[in-house]
Amino acid sequence: MPTPTTTDGASRSDALARWAEQLAAWAIPEEILARAPEPPWGFPAAVFRASARPQEPDSPSRAAAREALPAGGSVLDVGCGGGAAALGLVPPAGQVTGVDASADLLALFAADAAAAGVAHSEVHGTWPGIAPAVPAADVVVCAHVVYNVADIGPFVAALAGHARRRVVLEMTARHPLCATAPLWQRFWDIDRPQGPSADDLLDVLSDLGVTPTVVRANRPGHRDRTDPAHVSMVRRQLCLPASRGAEVAAALAELPDRPVEIVAMWWDPAGAD
Numbered sequence: 001m002p003t004p005t006t007t008d009g010a011s012r013s014d015a016l017a018r019w020a021e022q023l024a025a026w027a028i029p030e031e032i033l034a035r036a037p038e039p040p041w042g043f044p045a046a047v048f049r050a051s052a053r054p055q056e057p058d059s060p061s062r063a064a065a066r067e068a069l070p071a072g073g074s075v076l077d078v079g080c081g082g083g084a085a086a087l088g089l090v091p092p093a094g095q096v097t098g099v100d101a102s103a104d105l106l107a108l109f110a111a112d113a114a115a116a117g118v119a120h121s122e123v124h125g126t127w128p129g130i131a132p133a134v135p136a137a138d139v140v141v142c143a144h145v146v147y148n149v150a151d152i153g154p155f156v157a158a159l160a161g162h163a164r165r166r167v168v169l170e171m172t173a174r175h176p177l178c179a180t181a182p183l184w185q186r187f188w189d190i191d192r193p194q195g196p197s198a199d200d201l202l203d204v205l206s207d208l209g210v211t212p213t214v215v216r217a218n219r220p221g222h223r224d225r226t227d228p229a230h231v232s233m234v235r236r237q238l239c240l241p242a243s244r245g246a247e248v249a250a251a252l253a254e255l256p257d258r259p260v261e262i263v264a265m266w267w268d269p270a271g272a273d
């Protein structure tokens with residue numbers, strides 16, 4: 001089998017190629033996409049603002065980040081969304097920087113950081129392309145972002161290149177859209193992919209020469225499934241019009257209430273300075 005290559009022709013490990021291939025398999029079939037009344041992808045502010053995210057002050061990823069943070073230290077939150085990961089570290093963090101591809105979510109991050117009374121800055125752009133414009137920090141956090149990133153090697157390398165002390169990654173053990181795969185069967189009669197998974201990311205890290213500490217923990221599942229903002233996000237992901245909202249809400253309510261496995265992984269890179 002030929003060695004997989006990136007678009008710029010560089011060779012890529014099996015784990016990196018597997019990661020990208022599995023993510024590509026989530027593409028919505030053209031005939032369904034053509035019927036979508038609204039863009040199916042996106043991160044609504046009502047779902048991703050920090051106060052709407054699961055509040056887990058003692059989660060393994062927060063504990064790992066706090067352990068490495070000096071009093072008043074700096075945090076860089078990549079794919080910050082509304083900033084749940086960084087703002088959950090104030091204090092001891094004395095300065096937080098959010099990087100995100102969504103200007104709307106960055107505005108929420110800025111407002112909530114100001115309300116928390118912490119020094120903050122925001123960088124609008126796509127990581128790792130924007131990384132050269134972003135200063136290093138004591139701790140780099142990246143929560144629930146990697147399943148959006150096909151070219152994961154440079155993304156992870158730039159996280160490590162910006163961390164003076166520690167990189168802390170948090171993700172679900174399974175791709176988050178696996179939870180609503182039964183709804184694709186119900187509404188469109190199609191199967192959705194199973195991967196990638198956190199284990200696939202660990203294979204990627206291994207190929208990149210990174211051996212993180214890994215802690216897995218369950219949190220209750222579907223606690224937000226009746227929230228109108230969540231229902232609306234799932235309805236749009238399913239390429240269905242607003243008129244089908246009640247059906248989507250009913251289908252979500254019927255899903256089994258299983259816990260969600262969260263995987264925290266962290267490592268201390270050689271240093272960014």
Ligand SMILES: C[S@@+](CC[C@H](N)C(=O)[O-])C[C@H]1O[C@@H](n2cnc3c(N)ncnc32)[C@H](O)[C@@H]1O
Pocket residue numbers: 043048053078079080081082083084085099100101102105125126127128142143144145148149
């Ligand atoms: C699922 S949300 C998670 C937000 C936040 N970290 C949290 O845990 O609540 C994913 C976020 O990553 C951002 N994102 C995805 N890929 C990105 C990239 N390559 N560069 C910058 N932001 C990215 C999205 O805009 C979105 O805000």
